[in-house]
Amino acid sequence: MNKINQDLQRERNNCSFNVQELTTLIDGGLEKTKERKYRESVFLSKKDGIFDGVPEEYLSHKERYENNIRKSVYLFGLVRKMQGEGKTSITNYRDLIGGLLGSSVLRDGSSLGLHYIMFMPAILNQGNEEQQAKWLPRAWNCSIVGSFAQTELGHGTFIRGLETTATYDASTREFVLHSPTLTSYKWWPGGLGHTANYCIVVAQLYTKGVCHGIHSFIVQVRDEETHMPLPGIKVGEIGAKLGLNAVNNGFLGFDSVRIPRSHMLMKHAQVLEDGTYVKSRNSKLNYGAMVFVRVVIVFDMVNYLSKAVTIAVRFSAVRRQSQLKAGQPECQILDYVTQQHKLFIGIAACHALRITADKLWNTFNDINDELVGGNLERLPELHALACCLKAVTTADAAAYVERCRLACGGHGYMMSSNLPLTYGQVTAACTYEGENTVLLLQTARFLVKTYQQKDTKKLTPTVAYLKTAAANGFCDTWSNTVEGVINGFQLVALRKISHCVECMTKRVNSGMSFEDAWNMTSVQLVAAAEAHCRVIVISTFFEEIRELAKTASAELKEILYQLVDLYSVYWALEKLSDLLLYTPITHKDVEQMRLWYEETLTKIRPNAVGLVDAFDIRDDILQSTLGSYDGRVYERLMEEAMKSPLNAEPVNETFHKYLKPFMQGKL
Numbered sequence: 001m002n003k004i005n006q007d008l009q010r011e012r013n014n015c016s017f018n019v020q021e022l023t024t025l026i027d028g029g030l031e032k033t034k035e036r037k038y039r040e041s042v043f044l045s046k047k048d049g050i051f052d053g054v055p056e057e058y059l060s061h062k063e064r065y066e067n068n069i070r071k072s073v074y075l076f077g078l079v080r081k082m083q084g085e086g087k088t089s090i091t092n093y094r095d096l097i098g099g100l101l102g103s104s105v106l107r108d109g110s111s112l113g114l115h116y117i118m119f120m121p122a123i124l125n126q127g128n129e130e131q132q133a134k135w136l137p138r139a140w141n142c143s144i145v146g147s148f149a150q151t152e153l154g155h156g157t158f159i160r161g162l163e164t165t166a167t168y169d170a171s172t173r174e175f176v177l178h179s180p181t182l183t184s185y186k187w188w189p190g191g192l193g194h195t196a197n198y199c200i201v202v203a204q205l206y207t208k209g210v211c212h213g214i215h216s217f218i219v220q221v222r223d224e225e226t227h228m229p230l231p232g233i234k235v236g237e238i239g240a241k242l243g244l245n246a247v248n249n250g251f252l253g254f255d256s257v258r259i260p261r262s263h264m265l266m267k268h269a270q271v272l273e274d275g276t277y278v279k280s281r282n283s284k285l286n287y288g289a290m291v292f293v294r295v296v297i298v299f300d301m302v303n304y305l306s307k308a309v310t311i312a313v314r315f316s317a318v319r320r321q322s323q324l325k326a327g328q329p330e331c332q333i334l335d336y337v338t339q340q341h342k343l344f345i346g347i348a349a350c351h352a353l354r355i356t357a358d359k360l361w362n363t364f365n366d367i368n369d370e371l372v373g374g375n376l377e378r379l380p381e382l383h384a385l386a387c388c389l390k391a392v393t394t395a396d397a398a399a400y401v402e403r404c405r406l407a408c409g410g411h412g413y414m415m416s417s418n419l420p421l422t423y424g425q426v427t428a429a430c431t432y433e434g435e436n437t438v439l440l441l442q443t444a445r446f447l448v449k450t451y452q453q454k455d456t457k458k459l460t461p462t463v464a465y466l467k468t469a470a471a472n473g474f475c476d477t478w479s480n481t482v483e484g485v486i487n488g489f490q491l492v493a494l495r496k497i498s499h500c501v502e503c504m505t506k507r508v509n510s511g512m513s514f515e516d517a518w519n520m521t522s523v524q525l526v527a528a529a530e531a532h533c534r535v536i537v538i539s540t541f542f543e544e545i546r547e548l549a550k551t552a553s554a555e556l557k558e559i560l561y562q563l564v565d566l567y568s569v570y571w572a573l574e575k576l577s578d579l580l581l582y583t584p585i586t587h588k589d590v591e592q593m594r595l596w597y598e599e600t601l602t603k604i605r606p607n608a609v610g611l612v613d614a615f616d617i618r619d620d621i622l623q624s625t626l627g628s629y630d631g632r633v634y635e636r637l638m639e640e641a642m643k644s645p646l647n648a649e650p651v652n653e654t655f656h657k658y659l660k661p662f663m664q665g666k667l
């Protein structure tokens, strides 16, 4: 093992709490930590030179894809092996694809990801028993590889506007898939370019001359032996993107392609042999799958963010720059309070968001049986919560990761820091699985409806505050405590929602249509939905930490409360204009709040390295020159620079060809 950088070692010596205790708490128990470490050891045992070679940054787009397929096949082969040994659960897939493990070896995504994240779950959620029995075993052992094609060139958010058609032909008992326009071409599906041979296609269903809206179909796009596109199918890759360049996102068009009737996924709606359409009994059950996917995205974001803050905090402990006081040695940049301001919120957010997502996941699991039994009372509430939590988490994580990158100065701009790729992965999630603004507007719609019914209907738990915060005497004076901040945010959310309702009512009363009034008010509606989400995250973080602290050691308890303080006061200061507008906070309270924030940063400073060490991310998962456990930052930067193909020869041929003649005035 390499010698640890002295500054990092000193930080670790001075840490006031037991790092292992926090790791266990994050994992959810000792057993879970053991399982995670086992998985890591299986997946990251470097065999057969699979993970070696020229860094991906230096490969062409085509080579990157080929390299990624080579690695993906190795990794997913391991999953298949674990499956055979009965050691695989859905967690393995989650960790592999979106989580830390996948993003370490497959740093720029994987073109097999969609197969697990969307293709198989779609068959499971939308296929009937017969279809599941036919397709799932082949998909599960990867003898077919699938993708999920919903978005088209012309439509993403507005799925009712999709143009691909699936027209039933009762004479042959087939559907005819067709792309009538350029804008109807599927565009974006992961792995569809050159990897998948099957695909779930979302298309407008026509039978007996009537359109029944969008439905899903299993479509074979490539020959199972030759991998050539099947007749009538135009398929390819959409080209280079900001990030996730190995995901092989594809396009797909159909020229009257025929598929058997049994290829329509028929768990819910059906088309009978004679072409009769049978409606789904309950379309709302599909919401369940959406809630799960969005919570999974929140967990993924927490993983990426914990990686970014680990890199930036360790680097900030190693990096020395400028003097705090004249004549003193250069100080660790972690001692600058501005640096702490950039980084510590990211650490606190990892805990706050993970804990909130956990709570939502557990609540959802708890009520899942009720859902199947037909009790859908809490579904709209949880769906609204998952929408805003996905939007706020992805947006916050993208902002925090970028702050981490900036906090590392020029070195953060290096691909070898792994911060740019991490940013590419995080910011993509602001768009996929529901574009963030659109999701916040969905939450707002639920909030407005709930607000309007609050005097006549019982409110579900996460919106109960809309009543309590409206009562006389609620939060008459400001209190600079976490409870005070939560009350303040509840008032902000309530007032924002009520203001939106007032605005829309006025507009409608003055002759505007409801739709126009909604659109005119939508900037405020988005802000109201965000405020609601902040209430939920801060209050859940506080309540859950209070529970967890009951069994934690005194030292850990102290640091957990500091993180809650930091998260609450950071967001109170960020949203100061809202607090000044809607709560009794005074100028003096704000001054004291700033002191509270600065003092909290100072309290956390000695434990910053311990806090990121507790995320327990192995070097081969971090994949960063700046963030390794031993802090050999400069050595690693130089080692990585030497891997640039340009450094393989002292003089590049362009010198003789172009530069020299140019410099000598001959070109």
Ligand SMILES: Cc1cc2nc3c(=O)[nH]c(=O)nc-3n(C[C@H](O)[C@H](O)[C@H](O)COP(=O)(O)OP(=O)(O)OC[C@H]3O[C@@H](n4cnc5c(N)ncnc54)[C@H](O)[C@@H]3O)c2cc1C
Pocket: 114, 148, 149, 150, 151, 154, 155, 156, 157, 158, 187, 188, 189, 190, 244, 249, 428, 431, 432, 433, 434, 435, 436, 437, 438, 441
């Ligand atoms: C990395 C990545 C991977 C993806 N993978 C897949 C995949 O595997 N399969 C697949 O089918 N799709 C995939 N997608 C597509 C993704 O689901 C869409 O990009 C997403 O649904 C948004 O649709 P859009 O791009 O058409 O944007 P649009 O819907 O056109 O949105 C553009 C802008 O218009 C605004 N807007 C749109 N509607 C409204 C509204 N009602 N109110 C207010 N504002 C509105 C949005 O806020 C946004 O600012 C992927 C996308 C990305 C970036």
